[in-house]
Amino acid sequence: MSWGVDWRASTSLVGTVVKYLSLTMLVPLVVAVVYGEDIAVFVVSIAATAVLGLALEQLDPEPDVGPREALVLVSFAWLAAAAVGTIPYLIAGNGIPFVMAPSAPASTLANPVNALFESTSGFTTTGATVLGEISTDRHSHAVMMWRQLTQWLGGMGIIVLMIAILPELAVNGAQLMQSEAPGPELQKLTPKIVETARALWLIYFGFTVLYVAVMYGLQFVGLAENMTLYNAVAHGFSTMPTGGFSPEAASIAAFKPIVQWVAIPFMVAAGINFALFWHVVRGEFRSLLEDTEFRAYAGATAVLIAVLSALLFRGAAPPLELGGTTAGATENALRQAAFQIASLLNSTGFATSDFAQWDDHTKIFLLFTMFIGGSAGSTGGGVKVVRWLVVFKAVRRELFTTANPNTVRPVRLAGQVVDEDAIRGIMGFTLLYLVLFGISAVFLGLDSARVGYDLTVLESVSASLAALGNIGPGFGRLGPFGSYLDLPDTSKLLMVFLMWIGRLEIVPVLALFVDRLDRS
Template sequence: MNTSVIRFILGYVVGFLGLFLMLPIMVALIYHEDVWIYYAVVAFPCLIIGILNSYFRPKKFVFYLKEGFFCTGASWVALSVIGALPLRLSGEIPHYVDALFEAVSGFTTTGASILDNVELLTHASLFWRSFTHFVGGMGVLVFLLTVIPLAGGEGSQFNLMKAESPGPSVGKLVPKLKNTAQMLYLIYIGLTLLEFILLLIAGMTPFEAINTSIATAGTGGFGIYANSIAGFNVACQWIVAIFMFIFGVNFNFYYYLLFHHARDAFRMEEVKMYTALTVGSIGIITINILNSSANLFEAVTKAAFQVTSIQSSTGFSTADFAQWPQTSRCVLVLLMFIGACAGSTGGGIKVSRFVLMGKAVHKELISYIHPRSVRKTRMDGKPVNHDTIRSNNVFFGTFMLIFFVSVFALSFEDLDFSTIFTAVIATMSNIGPGLSMVGPAANFAFFSDFSKIILIFDMLAGRLELFPILMLFHPNIWTDLFKKRRCKELKHAGKVLKK
């Protein structure tokens, strides 16, 4: 393994985390809060590490998929471990495991919280929680590709981007991968600014609007009020609902629309299915909760908000859907598994994987009916190769294995099954709230440290598509790392003996 390039990338990640921490420092100074000192204590060592790292560039930049996966998993662990420190040092979250849970929930855009009263936090910490969503939404390594010159060729950069980007496949929008990353961030920031402006017009204050916008963009769901979005007017709720849907769409769709490829945009099967699922779910839930709502418009508003929130994996709420009828809750739990589109900032298994699975099942049935027929699986009019279908099947199997093991591990808490089941799927799919004791009106504070660590793993595994995190636990990776280091030490010792 190319350990020097791993060190180089991790150093840049830590350095940029130091830059990101300057933003809550500025917020603290604006609102005259003493908490800025705790963010500065963490930020400046990170900046120093980043600056020193830039002077020790690796001689060889080429790295392969395993280095890309390792860098991704290690980067997100480092972000979370360091990003939790200001919350712990300030005393706003006294217990480090709780602070780590909150930081991981932020960076993975889950939005699950251990805070009983979020309104007791300072403005700086409220902003930091929301901003972690914005960082994690598109991905920190994709961000690195946009701002620093990573040598090593397109293949190495592709391995890095593939390891972090959600969905069964990653493609280039433009010939150079760096330009693709820049294009994605341009769309990401542009949509965020548009939502910010609309929320200001609808009546939010600038602080409310910026926190809500960046949390929506990352499909995270950390609110700055205990009642999430319920306290805002209906116009604000509809704006947030629309943008939650927008950020759950594959970003390739927006690229095609912006650059005169409308035909390619509207032939995307995943986007069609995502839209159909959203509209259908809103219709079912509206009918189901109509009797408990004041009128049809209120029922549609509540249904539309919660469906877009759950399917995009944002996790905002305007109602305690844990108290809704059984059918509505069933629809929402199914949407937790499905999630948003690949290539979006949303979580879940992804709509494209379910589409591919359906096509694979149909192909298998046809092969039984017509054994000699040769049929290719197609997606958006293009053939899908066997490796993509194989990896899709492996992902499904691995996802369900981790899900069941996590449910079993949490069963020792002796809680009701609905709480345990939805706590695991809400964290693995990066949703945030679940049902029963982890519903939108509750939080995750009552879990033991052991269960919180299991859920932290689930959040990281879900955001990084399982394998970058699983790779950190594979002994061969660490054997390769230490073997190379040992070889270098022996080589150096040999040179010394010759002298």
Template sequence: MNFKMVLKSLGILLICEAIAITPSLAVSGIYNDGAMKSFAYTLLMLIAAGLALINLKPQSKSIYARDGFAIVGFGWVLVSFFGSLPFYLSGSIPSLVDSFFEAVSGFTTTGASILTEVESLPKSILFWRSFTHWVGGMGVLVLTLAILPSVGAGTLQIMKAESPGPNPGKLVPRVGKTAKILYGIYFVITVVQIIFLIIAGMPVFDACIHTFGTVGTGGFSSKNISVGAYNNVFAEVIITVFMLMCGANFSLYYQVIKGNFKALFKDGEFRFYIGVVSLSIILITIDLYGNIFSSVGESLRHSSFQVASIITTTGYSSTDFDKWPIFSKLILFFLMFIGGCAGSTGGGIKNIRILLLIKAMKTELMQIIHPRAVYPVRIGGRAVDERTLSEIKSFFFAYIFIFVAASLIVSLDDFDIVTTLSSVAATLGNIGPGFAVVGPMGNFSAMSVLSKMTLSFAMLIGRLEIYPILLLAMPGFWKKVSI
């Protein structure tokens, strides 16, 4: 492993985080909210640590697969730790464990919170809390590649280790340019949503906060009861549309920009994604009508918002869905596992994996009926190779295994089974709110230190798609490989 290059890359990452923290410093100055020192101290620590690491002189600038996984794994932990310091130093969150939980939740775009009341927090702390969603949505390291693409040859290894989905790749030959294209699309979507929310009647500050949470599919709000506090149908429709947009593969938007408008509807994963969303909305609307809401319109309004929020792993709420019938809540619970599309800012297992697992199951059944026939699994008209299918099956097993293991640890807190299971599903899938104690009107403050740390790493594992974090714990990962 090229340790010096790994450390140098982490130094570049910390400098990028220092740049990312400056808008919050400016917001603190504008509102004079008393949190400026906490951001200034954090900024100085980031610059000092970053420069110390950047000045290392590696013999080779090449980054290989193991280096990429190490950079991603340690990078996200480091970024989350330094990102927690403004919460802790400002006194907004007196516990360092709670501050770390909140920062991890922000950067991983989970939106799970230990805060019982947010509206009294300094404006800059609210801004930083939501801005971590925006930075983490497309990926902290993808942002690094966009700003400083010359970190060395082999930077695709970083993108492979961090980018969601089974087949991350380049839109154009150069990785740095790919990162810039992705962030360019990301930035434009952000600006457009802010403008729309302002037109809908949201204050500028609130429009920024909720846009960061929507585009990054994060879910932190500046209101205690989330988007429902505004009771603004127009704003809810805007957020619903943009959540669904950001739950889709961003590379499809690049194809649309190039003039290939059919790319959206030719993409098998996107069609599956829209199908799951549509079916879920219809079923929940039928279930809510007459049971919770007296009109079809009201039922459709809240079902569409919550389905979009959960499947894209955003986690906003327009109403207390914890009071919905069991049928509707079960649908939302299952959507927590599905998540967004590959190449989106959403979490979860991803639609492409679910689709391929369904196709593989169908193929196995057909093989039993006709043992001598060959039934390849196809997606987009192309056969999927056995190695890819094997990797997806392994990922699915690992995801469920981690869900079970984390649930057992959290169960030591002796909460009810709904709270226990939904808290793990909501953090591992980067959703945010679960049900019962951790529902949309609740939070994670009652959890023990052990549970909070377990759920913090569940968020990191879910955001990085399991392997970068687990590899760091394997002794074989650190052994020198002889060629």
């Protein structure tokens, strides 16, 4: 069962990824030290992860990477990250028999399926949770920070990070990056792929630092007393990767309106192609303003905010109590609308209000928003704006040729002819996304029927979309202030699968399976 793949080479490289992941656990270790919490959880986790990574790495000291190995590496590096990410949860929840007592006894993450769900949800920047009680007291500041950090590590891409720090991977770097985020275009910012990877991570890092500084600054000047340095960092780890986890049970609703307003432009930025920021930093502002996808993304954001504001102002959300003074009600409706659109359009999933309690007209509107996705080259999930643009133009071309048979008309995006193979790939991706979404929603519905759990149609549909689009919250009991804890294990594992293939934009994982089937 070789699948035509050099498994030793692929596994060795996955080992390298795991080895470096152990170092990232130093962050929660430092948090544990600062807060005087049990450091054993992360000492053991770091040791276990490092040993595992080093062992796998030994399988092939000089790995070669061809097209199939790239698919395997990318697919399995993410699975390995999700698996290794469970170690702190499992140790904190269960302890180690005869050696260590649990530091968070009876945590829902002591269950391996739950731990895998939470870890996958973090690395894939989904932000769907099965944590019973969201609290730094209950789970320690260190474990809660690890939960936040997983999102940040996944945001710009684990493989992109590896390429940035390991020049030897760069030989096949372009192909690897393409597989990790096979959007329609991977803009090479510089002739060398290593430098492109570094530039992307630098911009990402810069935005995160800016976010932390601004948020902590608000607390510093007395405008947001609960935006501690811990909270500023924790939400920085969640905002820029469009993650959505929060160490606060009330998510961003725990903070003052000023904090919510400040978060909005950062969320919007997280959904923009990071390559455009690279041009902006170099003074080329026009590349931003002239970018077709950016204009569509910005336009969609504005229109959706306007419609949602109108709905909210008309009283679509009873829990918001939009009565009050006119100015207050207007500010509240505008803020909630801007925040929710910025958060759901690009798949962040933060909430300042329990939109699962809003009325049905608003829910179907938010559901629609969740289908769009961020920009290619951003940390946002979903189908992505540029794909919808190409689909729209390709369908329009089909209609045109129906009325004008025997005419040939290329599809253009920003004046450039889009390659027919790329169009076919994009149409195939979008159909695959929609079909997988539909079939998974039905599976979730039937799986709940099997165990006698009353999952509504809206809950089934939103769970499927929230996982595949890496969005996080759904509707009903799966809303932003709810959790996926009560779903059957089979449903949780399906969601793990959906989050995984959703983050990798479906293609590498399924390409491997199809390739295998077609060869057997």
